[in-house]
Amino acid sequence: MQTRPTVLPLLAPLLALALPAFAADIPDRPEKLTYPQLNYSPPDAKQFRVALKAGPVAYVVPDRELPLVNISILVRTGDYLDPVGKEGLAGITGYMLARGGTASKKAEDLEERLAFLAANLNSSVGDTQGSVGMNLLSKDLDEGFAILREVLTAPRFQDDKLTLRKQQSLQAMKQRNDDAADIEQRERRFLAYGDGFYFNRHSTQASLESITRADLEAFHKRWFHPKNFVIAVNGDFDRDAMVARLEKLFAAWPFTGEVPPPIPTERQFAKPGVYLVDKEVNQGRVTILLPGIRRDDPDYQAAQVMNDILGGGGFTSRIMNRVRSDEGLAYSAGSGFPGGVYHPMSFLAAFQSKSRTVAYATSIVLEEMKKVASEQVTDEELTTTKNQFIETFPRTFATKGSTAGAFASDEFTGRFAKDPDFWKNYRSKVNAVTKADVQRVAKKFLTPEKVVILVVGTKEEILKGHPDHPVKLESLGGGRLVDQPLRDPLTMKPAAK
Helix, strand or coil: CCCCCCCHHHHHHHHHHHHHHHHHCCCCCHHHCCCCCCCCCCCCHHHCEEECCCCCEEEEEECCCCCEEEEEEEECCCHHHCCCCCCCHHHHHHHHHCCCCECCCCHHHHHHHHHHCCCEEEEEECCCCEEEEEEEEHHHHHHHHHHHHHHHHCECCCHHHHHHHHHHHHHHHHCCCCCHHHHHHHHHHHHHHCCCCHHHCCCCHHHHHHCCHHHHHHHHHHHCCHHHEEEEEEECCCHHHHHHHHHHHHCCCCCCCCCCCCCCCCCCCCCCEEEEEECCCCEEEEEEEEEEEECCCCCHHHHHHHHHHHHHCHHHCHHHHHHHHHCCCCCCEEEECCEECCCCEEEEEEEEEEHHHHHHHHHHHHHHHHHHHHCCCCHHHHHHHHHHHHHCHHHHHCCHHHHHHHHHHHHHHCHHHHCCCHHHHHHHHHHCCCHHHHHHHHHHHCCHHHCEEEEEECHHHHHHCECCECCCHHHHHCCCEEECCCECCCCCCECCC
16 A cells, blocks of 8 residues: 655754744743734724614624624613612512513513523613613524513513512522621621612612512613613624614603613711621631722723732732732732722722731731832833733723623713723823822822721631731721621611620
8 A cells, every 4th residue: 555755754854953043032031022012993982883763872783703693781770769668679670570571471481482592581780770681593583672672661570470589589688697708798888888878778678578569560661761771782683784673672662761860979988997897707808998989080090000009910919919929818819999980989908817817917908008109119010010901901892792882881871972082092091100190099099097997707816816916906997996786687777786
């Protein structure tokens, strides 16, 4: 049998000559690697924006890669619209909208039909936004949009499904104090925004029991109207044909609806001090809070760079390096400085540590906060952080779905109207941040005299401190130590000791 001669012996001499030259181009250290400058231009929102005749603005982004269509409808509603005594109504309405059937289909029949179509339907209502979404095969658009129209205009809110959801909510309510992480997250909001802020209007057993199907129907008809919608749609379709479908989907709405009032912005930050929630757990959970920033603040980009260096950058950040790598006091530690959309969001630094080392670890985080405000960061820190923001920027628009979603979110929150070139100018604003800017915003926002420290853990052990590190927790809050009682899970009132 005749065999084909191999070419490997012929290539070997050529490779032997080429490899030394190739190896000479490889640096001996990873940090010496160089890369070409990123050349990327973000998409323009105006290319996808369509103002529909029925009132909504839609971002329509064709994508022929897969035979799928995804539509997301953002709704101007939220928990902040819950009537007094009906806390939890918005959340239950949002949950039930896609799961409680429609006028022509019982909940079970709707679920079965969606499964047959391999379609996914979801809905929810959060603090300041509702959403209804559907993902389906493009060949089923006619039926899928007919179902979506009925869900939006004629939900059934089936009685047995509502009863089940209320039972599930009550059971979850009873577990509110089971997990220290849940307690920490809840108390953060009370300290950062005040008891009366809409974040902190929690559902109770009484409010849950008072909610009826009629309440859901009234809430739905009041807020779920096209004038309160912003749409993102991407997938396998012709743009003009999809615009026509959307016009039909939202035309001749059967009820009028209302435009919601502005989202509340009045908040009350807690007095400086240490707030200790006594919860018997193996580790103490610590959150350090300070008043924050809005995302349209001129200092927003500088604050993001500062925070990334301080604690937001993972293993390259100072807090992580000191608390975890140098001292071994926590598995994870870091900080966050989110820009609020409607009002400033709080700065926070957080970690978990053994009870006896809580005070010492907290002192280290506070020390790093003071240091970034008193001394300029290094050239390497600044360059690394700015490059991280700039080089990862294209991820915002990595897919057609993320593109449609980002633009719809900007429309919904008012960023497009106020700053239509935000994404175009984002990288240049980050790149313009200097070491002086970082120090300036650190001094402006990381103010020691306003620090609020929340600790959730075993009080007796935490207050002992560590024998090798004579730091007392109460001394870190200006000498003010407040016992923050657990809340009754069914009433959300501070529980009696």
